[in-house]
Amino acid sequence: MDEKIYSRRRIKKKKASRVWSILLISILALIVFFLYSAYPIFKSSCENEAKASAIRIMHYSANEIIKEYEYNDLVNISKDNDGKVNFLQINSKKINEIIAKLSLDIQKRIDESPTIVVYINPGTISGLSIFKSFWPKFNIELEASGSIETKLKSSFTSVGINQTSHRIICTVFTKVGILTPFGSFSKVIEEDILLVESVIVGEIPETYYKFSGVQEEEIAGNILN
Numbered sequence: 001m002d003e004k005i006y007s008r009r010r011i012k013k014k015k016a017s018r019v020w021s022i023l024l025i026s027i028l029a030l031i032v033f034f035l036y037s038a039y040p041i042f043k044s045s046c047e048n049e050a051k052a053s054a055i056r057i058m059h060y061s062a063n064e065i066i067k068e069y070e071y072n073d074l075v076n077i078s079k080d081n082d083g084k085v086n087f088l089q090i091n092s093k094k095i096n097e098i099i100a101k102l103s104l105d106i107q108k109r110i111d112e113s114p115t116i117v118v119y120i121n122p123g124t125i126s127g128l129s130i131f132k133s134f135w136p137k138f139n140i141e142l143e144a145s146g147s148i149e150t151k152l153k154s155s156f157t158s159v160g161i162n163q164t165s166h167r168i169i170c171t172v173f174t175k176v177g178i179l180t181p182f183g184s185f186s187k188v189i190e191e192d193i194l195l196v197e198s199v200i201v202g203e204i205p206e207t208y209y210k211f212s213g214v215q216e217e218e219i220a221g222n223i224l225n
Contacts, residue, residue, distance in 0.1 A: 038120060039182065045118050046140050047187050050178050053116055053142060054189045058172055061105040062193045065098060071198035074098075074168060085200065088166070098195060099150050099170065107144040110176060115139045118180075138181055145177035145186050159199060168195045 074094050078086040118138050151171045159165045170193045177186050 042118070042120055042138070042180075042182070043185065045120065046138075046178050046180055046185075049116050049118050049140070050142055050176050050187060051189050053113060054110060054174060054176050055191050057109045057113065058106055058174070058191050058193060061102055061109055062170075062195070065101045065105060066195055069094065069098065069196065071166075071196040074196055075166070075198075077200060095152065095168075095195075099152075102170065102172070102193075103148040103150065106172065106174060107148055110142055110144045110174070113142050115141055141179040143177040143179065145175040149173040162201060164200045165197065166200055167197045169193065170195050 074091050076089040076091065078089060080086055116139070118140055120136055120138065150173070153169050153171065155167045155169065157165045157167075171190060172193055173188060173190050175186055175188050177184060
């Protein structure tokens, strides 16, 4: 009698062991399936969320910093006796000041940004509609990876008779580290940020669509180096 009871216990233990083994194998198979099939979609979703968050941070930082300055603080417009524009002279010191503040503030805000939640739809990944109502979520974190680079450029647009809109734009290049439960990767994000804009009254000859006779590409290089 005791041998039969012992034998039944052994059978139950074997069955439980098999169940746990099957469960473990199933979990491992799901992880392998996710890494093989879903990871590219997961990575793309993380990159999109990271880009959206970083761009929001860039523009928020810019709005907070730029509100301390006006167009006349950055550009001096020189005219002749007839009221015609001779040249536009940039205030390099002020521009450098803005760019330095902007770079530091963006880097700080990215490092301090809260965790981002990324949702993945298993139905889309597997092609099975039964799973479309399930939305597993994953938490990711961002960090500024490397120094932030900037490039200054300007644009002139005619807005009326003898009226020209002049915009000074700072293109920001930032490399963002994306930390996920399945590893980390990075993405370079590029965004144009408007520093100042003003409408210049008076004719501006095409040859003077530059700062003090220096092409805008050269100005960007002088400021950033």
